[in-house]
Amino acid sequence: MSKIFAGLVAAVMLMPVGARAQGAIEVMHHWVAESEIEALSVIRKGVEAKGFQWKDSAVGGMSGANVQQALRARLTAGDPPGAMQFLGWEGVQWAEQNVVRDLNDQAKAGGWRNALPPQLLPFLTAQETFIAAPINMHRQNWVWANKKIFDDAGIPIPKSWPELIQAGRKLKERGVIPLAMGDESWQVEVIFDALLADLNGPEFYRKTAIDLDPKALGSREMVKVFDMLREVRGLVDANFVGRDWAVATGMVINGQAAMQVMGDWAKGEFLAKGLKPNKDFYCFPTPAPVTSFQYLIDSFGMFKVKDPAVQKAQIALAETVMDPAIQKRFNLIKGSIPARTDVPVDEFDDCAKLAFKDRAEAIAKGGMIGAMTHGFASRPEFAAVFGDVAGQFFVGTMSSDEAVKMLVQGIENAR
Amino acid sequence: MNASRQSSRLAAWLPRLVVAPSLLIVLVTVYLFIAWTGVISVTSSKFVPVYDFVGLEQFARLWATPRWHIAVENLFIFSTLFLAISIGLGLLMAILLDQHVRAEGFLRAVYLYPMALSFIVTGTAWKWVLNPGLGIQKVVNDLGWATFRFDWIADPQMAIYTVVIAGVWQSSGFAMAIFLAGLRGIDNSVIKAAQIEGASLPLIYRQIIIPMLRPAMLSVVVLLSYIAIKSFDLVLALTNGGPGAATELPSTFMFSATFRRNQMGVGAASAVMMLMTVAAIIVPYLYSELRERNNG
Numbered sequence: 001m002s003k004i005f006a007g008l009v010a011a012v013m014l015m016p017v018g019a020r021a022q023g024a025i026e027v028m029h030h031w032v033a034e035s036e037i038e039a040l041s042v043i044r045k046g047v048e049a050k051g052f053q054w055k056d057s058a059v060g061g062m063s064g065a066n067v068q069q070a071l072r073a074r075l076t077a078g079d080p081p082g083a084m085q086f087l088g089w090e091g092v093q094w095a096e097q098n099v100v101r102d103l104n105d106q107a108k109a110g111g112w113r114n115a116l117p118p119q120l121l122p123f124l125t126a127q128e129t130f131i132a133a134p135i136n137m138h139r140q141n142w143v144w145a146n147k148k149i150f151d152d153a154g155i156p157i158p159k160s161w162p163e164l165i166q167a168g169r170k171l172k173e174r175g176v177i178p179l180a181m182g183d184e185s186w187q188v189e190v191i192f193d194a195l196l197a198d199l200n201g202p203e204f205y206r207k208t209a210i211d212l213d214p215k216a217l218g219s220r221e222m223v224k225v226f227d228m229l230r231e232v233r234g235l236v237d238a239n240f241v242g243r244d245w246a247v248a249t250g251m252v253i254n255g256q257a258a259m260q261v262m263g264d265w266a267k268g269e270f271l272a273k274g275l276k277p278n279k280d281f282y283c284f285p286t287p288a289p290v291t292s293f294q295y296l297i298d299s300f301g302m303f304k305v306k307d308p309a310v311q312k313a314q315i316a317l318a319e320t321v322m323d324p325a326i327q328k329r330f331n332l333i334k335g336s337i338p339a340r341t342d343v344p345v346d347e348f349d350d351c352a353k354l355a356f357k358d359r360a361e362a363i364a365k366g367g368m369i370g371a372m373t374h375g376f377a378s379r380p381e382f383a384a385v386f387g388d389v390a391g392q393f394f395v396g397t398m399s400s401d402e403a404v405k406m407l408v409q410g411i412e413n414a415r
Numbered sequence: 416m417n418a419s420r421q422s423s424r425l426a427a428w429l430p431r432l433v434v435a436p437s438l439l440i441v442l443v444t445v446y447l448f449i450a451w452t453g454v455i456s457v458t459s460s461k462f463v464p465v466y467d468f469v470g471l472e473q474f475a476r477l478w479a480t481p482r483w484h485i486a487v488e489n490l491f492i493f494s495t496l497f498l499a500i501s502i503g504l505g506l507l508m509a510i511l512l513d514q515h516v517r518a519e520g521f522l523r524a525v526y527l528y529p530m531a532l533s534f535i536v537t538g539t540a541w542k543w544v545l546n547p548g549l550g551i552q553k554v555v556n557d558l559g560w561a562t563f564r565f566d567w568i569a570d571p572q573m574a575i576y577t578v579v580i581a582g583v584w585q586s587s588g589f590a591m592a593i594f595l596a597g598l599r600g601i602d603n604s605v606i607k608a609a610q611i612e613g614a615s616l617p618l619i620y621r622q623i624i625i626p627m628l629r630p631a632m633l634s635v636v637v638l639l640s641y642i643a644i645k646s647f648d649l650v651l652a653l654t655n656g657g658p659g660a661a662t663e664l665p666s667t668f669m670f671s672a673t674f675r676r677n678q679m680g681v682g683a684a685s686a687v688m689m690l691m692t693v694a695a696i697i698v699p700y701l702y703s704e705l706r707e708r709n710n711g
Contacts (some may be wrong), residue, residue, distance in 0.1 A: 065674055093462045173559045239548030241569040241658060361432045384676040388482060392659030413479045
């Protein structure tokens with residue numbers, strides 16, 4: 001019944017589209033915001049220019065959890081979409097179920113291996129086989145600051161977390177909320193991820209967030225991370241309950257708050273108000289002796305299908321996604337930077353240019369690490385434990401030692 | 416002759432034929448999936464279902480998860496207070512409305528109206544009302560009482576009580592409606608007789624009328640327990656399980672374990688625990704109901 005209904009809906013949606021297309025590909029994704037749809041249409045037009053038809057299948061909500069559910073249902077019913085937007089380990093996990101198509105031929109022909117940072121490969125390959133094509137890269141560990149507030153208070157851009165806390169206290173005395181954020185666990189975890197690498201170095205981040213080394217998880221360094229997180233709590237106002245990240249960004253924009261620690265999707269909020277980087281607002285990486293680049297990428301994976309027309313369309317989509325010109329145009333709209341490292345930077349804004357520079361440095365110096373909050377470090381069952389502990393610690397009165405103990409036990413229990 | 420026999424056979428089969436599809440649908444969509452969840456709970460399933468056997472490992476993991484303990488504790492706090500306050504308030508409102516007040520129909524509608532809202536709407540509205548920077552606290556502060564604090568929703572120790580407030584607001588009118596119907600069913604001559612005997616009104620209510628409301632009480636308890644256990648959407652809209660994990664309930668735990676944390680086995684184990692809890696309440700109730708019917 002529902003299948004017939006879905007079929008009818010699909011048929012109605014497809015009717016007006018041209019009949020000349022060589023094949024159609026259904027692309028499942030969770031991009032429903034205005035800038036996201038606009039960015040996606042760059043890829044769509046690229047695929048259509050190659051003579052294929054694009055069936056849009058957007059399932060929004062719950063940060064992509066809804067689309068995952070929809071996909072599971074489709075795969076169980078034996079009717080997978082042609083392509084799917086992947087976040088974190090999703091692509092690799094589906095590859096383990098042997099339902100994802102091999103893209104090695106396209107990767108070899110397109111020289112993907114040389115064009116992409118090697119740190120991304122664990123999320124794009126399964127046993128040396130390319131299973132997804134990445135379109136963009138966001139950086140999670142940014143600080144967004146209101147330039148006027150910083151300049152009026154005579155505060156320079158902080159070079160370390162103690163400096164940032166100090167600056168925050170000074171701002172608080174001036175009646176400004178130093179740090180805008182909400183109480184959602186993932187927002188706390190964004191700061192936690194940054195502290196993990198900033199206070200103890202990217203190597204410590206790798207040992208804890210990626211390798212889950214019990215010794216590092218229970219170390220004094222981890223206690224230090226929670227101590228600093230407690231200091232950060234002191235910079236946040238009491239009304240942070242249920243505050244959306246974009247509302248927090250709005251507080252920085254209108255001068256209620258001075259800073260926000262958030263990924264570069266926050267930049268879109270500034271740009272939408274016509275504000276310019278380094279003129280109206282500052283963007284700088286979370287302060288550390290060794291600056292890390294905490295990335296997250298969106299990629300497209302293709303499912304194994306029988307229809308040869310869809311198979312051809314899948315190749316066209318993979319080639320479109322990896323086209324440097326497409327990556328440039330897509331990312332100019334989306335606010336991220338291209339996943340490829342060989343795209344010219346000229347047309348991007350100052351924040352993106354800084355991201356390009358920091359990324360090149362991070363790749364060379366070992367600071368390139370996946371953002372745990374968005375699924376690019378340990379697998380979800382472990383990453384969720386970090387989020388739980390950081391979230392509960394932040395809103396409650398738990399001591400740092402208790403938090404570390406809870407973290408070690410939680411990780412052990414999830415193994 | 417033949418035709419009438421056929422029609423009588425049809426008459427015998429027709430009820431079964433008519434009931435069969437719905438029975439089949441219920442068997443498949445409810446009981447088959449309960450069984451399937453039970454199976455998953457003893458497997459090592461993570462991202463997708465795997466059909467192996469690991470015994471009670473997932474249950475051990477579940478009970479070693481602090482978040483689950485919070486969820487269970489919250490369910491007890493929430494359902495006990497939610498039931499007690501909704502019943503208490505509902506009964507009080509019903510008794511007051513039963514005093515033949517003017518505009519009773521209007522008042523009844525006012526109290527019952529929250530029930531017409533979905534929990535999502537209730538949760539979202541109360542989220543703003545309870546937010547210290549926007550709602551009650553701000554209004555009172557702006558009126559001049561600057562030290563007034565009402566920030567339970569931001570306090571991990573108190574947040575679960577805000578869920579109780581929102582739940583009671585929504586459901587006490589419903590309890591009232593059922594009690595009011597019960598009160599209307601009580602014969603006036605009973606009260607008259609008690610008054611002639613010299614009993615005071617509070618005594619009449621305590622000793623005669625409230626005990627006579629037992630059937631209504633039973634319906635209210637069963638229906639409200641059911642609402643308490645499925646109050647997933649209320650929590651999701653009001654606090655989204657936060658601050659931290661302070662308002663996690665077994666239902667929200669089950670959803671996040673299964674769909675967000677790659678722990679399908681743990682999620683299934685928590686679902687089985689919930690089923691057993693509900694069964695522990697419902698089975699004795701059904702048993703006593705059925706026994707009464709057999710006797711009568």
